[in-house]
Amino acid sequence: MKNSLHLFLKKIMALLIICSFYAEGKAMFQQIPGTPFTEYKGKVVNSRDQEPLSAVYLAVENSNVSTVTNSDGEFSLKIPNNNDNVNVIVSHLGFRSQKLPLSFFQKGNVVIELQETLEELQEVAILSYTDPVALVRNMLETRGSNYFTEPTTMTGFYRESIKRGRKNVSLSEAVVKIHKESYTSNSDDRISLVKARKTADYDRLDTLALKLRGGPYNPLSIDIMKNPTHIFSRQDLSNFKFSFDEPTRIGDRYLYVVNFEELEKDFPWYFGKLYIDAESFTLVKASFNLNVDNRKAATDLFVKKKPGGTKVYPIEVNYDISYRERDGRWYFGYGNTGLEFVINWKRRLFNSRYKVNSELAVTNWQVNNEEISRRDENYINRRIIMNDDVSGFADLSFWGENNIIEPDESIESAIDKIRSKLENN
Numbered sequence: 001m002k003n004s005l006h007l008f009l010k011k012i013m014a015l016l017i018i019c020s021f022y023a024e025g026k027a028m029f030q031q032i033p034g035t036p037f038t039e040y041k042g043k044v045v046n047s048r049d050q051e052p053l054s055a056v057y058l059a060v061e062n063s064n065v066s067t068v069t070n071s072d073g074e075f076s077l078k079i080p081n082n083n084d085n086v087n088v089i090v091s092h093l094g095f096r097s098q099k100l101p102l103s104f105f106q107k108g109n110v111v112i113e114l115q116e117t118l119e120e121l122q123e124v125a126i127l128s129y130t131d132p133v134a135l136v137r138n139m140l141e142t143r144g145s146n147y148f149t150e151p152t153t154m155t156g157f158y159r160e161s162i163k164r165g166r167k168n169v170s171l172s173e174a175v176v177k178i179h180k181e182s183y184t185s186n187s188d189d190r191i192s193l194v195k196a197r198k199t200a201d202y203d204r205l206d207t208l209a210l211k212l213r214g215g216p217y218n219p220l221s222i223d224i225m226k227n228p229t230h231i232f233s234r235q236d237l238s239n240f241k242f243s244f245d246e247p248t249r250i251g252d253r254y255l256y257v258v259n260f261e262e263l264e265k266d267f268p269w270y271f272g273k274l275y276i277d278a279e280s281f282t283l284v285k286a287s288f289n290l291n292v293d294n295r296k297a298a299t300d301l302f303v304k305k306k307p308g309g310t311k312v313y314p315i316e317v318n319y320d321i322s323y324r325e326r327d328g329r330w331y332f333g334y335g336n337t338g339l340e341f342v343i344n345w346k347r348r349l350f351n352s353r354y355k356v357n358s359e360l361a362v363t364n365w366q367v368n369n370e371e372i373s374r375r376d377e378n379y380i381n382r383r384i385i386m387n388d389d390v391s392g393f394a395d396l397s398f399w400g401e402n403n404i405i406e407p408d409e410s411i412e413s414a415i416d417k418i419r420s421k422l423e424n425n
Contacts, residue, residue, distance in 0.1 A: 036081045037401045040105035043073045044090065047113035053092055055334065056114070057324070061087040061099070064326065064365045067157075067403045068334055074406040077105070089251075090114065093275065093285060097251035117249045127278050132242035132258045136274065138281045140228050146282040147183035147225055147323075148331050154178040154365040155194075157404045158216040160358040160386050161411060169210075169354075171411060172198040172386035175402045176216050178362070179379075180332065183226055191216050192378040196390040197398065210341065210354045213304065215384040219335030219360035222319045225283050226332070231270060239263055245273065250285075254278040260288075267297045268317075282330050283323060290317040302339070309346040316340040324362070334361045363403035 044056045052073025059066040060079055063086070069075045077088070079102070088105065091097040095114040104110060129135040156178050162170035174196035181187040212218070224231050232240070245257035256276040262269035272288025292298035292314045299313045306312045317339050324333035336359040343352045380389075 037078045038081055039076055039078045040102075040110075041074070041076050041108070041406070042105065042110035042112060044069050044075065044092070044112045044114060045073055046095075047115045050113075053095070053114060055320070055322070055336075056090060056092040057322070057333070059089045059091075059324070061089055065363065065403065066324070066333070066361075067363055068361050068405060070406045071408050072406075076404060076406045078401055078403050080401070091251045093250045093255075094248050095250075127247055127254060127256065129256065132244050132256075133237055135256060135276060135281065136232065136237060136242060136258060136260075139274070139276050139283055140232060142281050143225055143228065144184045146280055146330055148180070148329050149182050149184055151182055151185075151368045152180045152331065152365050153368045154180055154332075154362045155402065156216070156360050156362045157402065158219075158358070158360045159405060159411075160212060160215065161356075162210055162212065162387075163355045163357075164352060168199070168411060170199055170387050172196070172215075172390055173404070174216065174386070174390065175399065175404070176360075178216075178220065178332075179368070180365075181226075183331075189220060189223075189226070190379045191220065193380055193390075195399065195402070196386070198387050198390045210343075210356065211385045211387060212356050212358060213383055213385055215358070215380065215386045216360050217382050217384075218337045218358045219321075220332070222286075222321050222335050222337065223332045224286060224321065225323070225330075240270075247278075248275070250275075253284070255284060265291070266294070268292050268294060268301060272319075282325075284330075285320075285322045287318075287320050289319070292317055302341075306343075311344040312341060314339055314341050331365065332362060335359065359405065361405055 044053045044058075045051060046053055052069075052071075054069055054071045054073060056069040056073070056075070057066065058068070058075055058077055060077075060083060063083065065077075065079060065083075067075055067077050079086070084102070086102050087099050088102065089097060089099055090112055092114055094117055096117055098112065098114065100112070129138075154177070156176045158172075158174045158176050160170075160172040161168055175194040177192045177194055179190040179192070181189055214221070221227075239262060241261045241263055243259045245259050247257055248255050254277075256274075256278055258274040258276060259272075260274060261271040269291050270288055271291060272286065274283060275285040276282065277284050290298075295313045298317075302314050302317075303312050318337075320334075320336040321332070322334040323330045336357070339356045341354045341356070343354065345351070
């Protein structure tokens with residue numbers, strides 16, 4: 001189990017390359033006309049203290065169109081104009097969901113207040129499991145009946161940011177097509193780029209560039225219900241310690257919360273929480289970390305190449321994944337991977353810290369009834385490095401009808417600085 005887990009991490013998860021930076025061209029992309037749409041913007045906050053809520057899910061009712069809020073609670077939702085009288089479902093873990101008519105959003109820059117779920121859930125009769133191991137085993141065994149059994153083509157938005165301290169030194173964004181295999185299939189999912197852009201001409205910010213290998217495959221690879229044996233094996237869960245935490249809710253769904261911790265700690269090891277639907281025993285959300293206290297082993301896992309005279313090692317690795325439901329079936333909805341690295345230079349008093357974040361949100365999907373070629377030239381390589389293989393920045397209408405995650409303020413500031421620099425050159 002341990003060897004297969006580390007092989008998976010080395011080949012698929014977020015591998016990093018540290019190397020010298022070089023400037024690249026500034027190719028520009030053109031907007032591609034598509035379906036007429038209207039963009040609605042706003043913010044989601046906690047009604048108790050008005051604090052912004054990140055990763056809140058907004059979905060157009062009876063459709064596959066959706067988006068999520070950014071770290072400041074802000075969202076941008078683009079809805080085709082032929083959807084006049086629709087409702088938008090706003091949901092978040094631990095909060096009461098809201099169903100809002102489209103007319104509510106037409107006010108512009110709305111603020112949505114979600115109320116926390118404060119009721120005592122321990123007494124709910126539906127929470128019948130007393131053995132967390134048995135619950136997790138049931139979760140794995142019911143995968144075929146709870147998740148999509150048909151291949152689907154998903155539209156997604158991918159963002160990858162690299163920060164040195166508090167400054168963005170790299171930003172890549174893309175609209176992607178995810179060719180998702182059935183959850184009962186052992187075939188790999190594939191990704192192709194639809195539109196993409198990246199920061200350019202930021203070499204003055206630092207003499208070193210930290211490059212993330214894998215691009216959109218990184219957050220997609222943590223779909224543990226598509227590939228459960230990468231972490232959990234339903235035949236043998238003895239590699240982990242499981243325990244119940246306080247239950248919670250998302251909308252009208254009651255969720256078990258199961259803590260897990262890997263027992264073997266000679267190498268980097270997993271720990272985190274599983275949020276499991278109390279009725280269907282479906283995994284709704286997972287938040288977990290990789291303990292990287294073993295510095296040498298962690299460096300071997302994540303650092304592919306580094307300059308001489310440096311020590312490079314991760315100090316924090318975390319993952320989040322959420323699933324969405326439609327017509328009784330669940331599918332990958334959102335994935336986020338975060339890594340923090342330290343770089344120590346010889347003969348330098350201070351070290352450098354980099355934060356790498358990649359997130360992938362599914363914004364639309366449809367069942368794919370046609371055979372997909374396994375050798376389609378449009379598929380991107382699993383070893384892609386976005387800030388090498390994608391060029392350019394574009395105008396604000398670049399994304400067209402595609403739903404994206406609203407930029408964080410810090411990212412928006414970085415974009416403005418880069419745009420101004422390009423215009424002055």
